[in-house]
Amino acid sequence: MTWTALLALSAVSYALKASGPVLAGGRRLGPQVRQTLDLVAVPLLAALILVQTVGDGHRLVLDARGPALAVAAILVWRRAPFLVVVLAAAGTAALLRAVA
């Protein structure tokens, strides 16, 4: 049963990823469509950041992830390297949880 579900999930997951690129094929997209598609990742990422920062199942919580994201935001603004941003966020959360 678990193997069946697992392979079914693999198939669905791949079908979702491939639907756009394979169906659209090499077709040229109009500038209007392209501009809209260029923007698609922005709201998805913004929502992902929110859910991963304050989401806890169905609850909204403010925990160590909040200050960690604030530290990350300052570092992004100061144009720190990517790895520094990510590690500083983990370090901030770990530190806050250690003292809490």
Place this chain on the structure above:
Amino acid sequence: MDAAIAKPPRSAVTGAVGIGVAVGVYGISFGVLAVASGLSPAQACVMSMLVFTGASQFAFVGVLAGGGGALAAMGPAVMLAVRNAAYGLSLTSILPARLRDRALAAHLVIDETTAMARAQADPGAARRAFLATGMSVWVFWNAGTLAGALLGGGIGDPKTLGLDAMFPAAFLALLAPQLRRPGAPVAAVTAVIIALALVPIAPAGVPIIAALAGVVPGVLTAKGVRG
């Protein structure tokens, strides 16, 4: 193509390896959780190779760990994977043209690769960033899963190490350069409001998909700016 977007904050390869390492560490915790929820190490590894979309995988083993059946675990996992369809569509123009290459590359369409590709200034750099990130993340994610599945409960709670805070930080670093696109700030703010409103009531994954509606005010403001 898009002069409004500044230079990427780092080279594609450094970025790809950086995010790969972060994903690898998280892959370890996925392997640990998967085995703890009752999957065999082989099942955990096959899942990471074939499903290859972290949020869905965590949701799947989360339901199993909570006592749900494999069928019940499918629902939230599929909902969380729906956003990859939107990512795939947005990446269509930068993916390889040949159908076979395109079909292979499509497997790499996930949060990290989309964000990394979208943060680049031109289509060539975007394609390189997409492929480099995709391969790096795939290798690290699977290596991490294997290590975690074999380690089992030997590793502590990933939260103690702050690993759960790595992802919002990584996505913020990748979102930031994109906010210079016309309409992007409006799209992002709308998305955050939608997600905030839906987290308490909607099933996992739905708030993120619904936030896609933020594209509409985004496109409208971009039009308004141009007159």
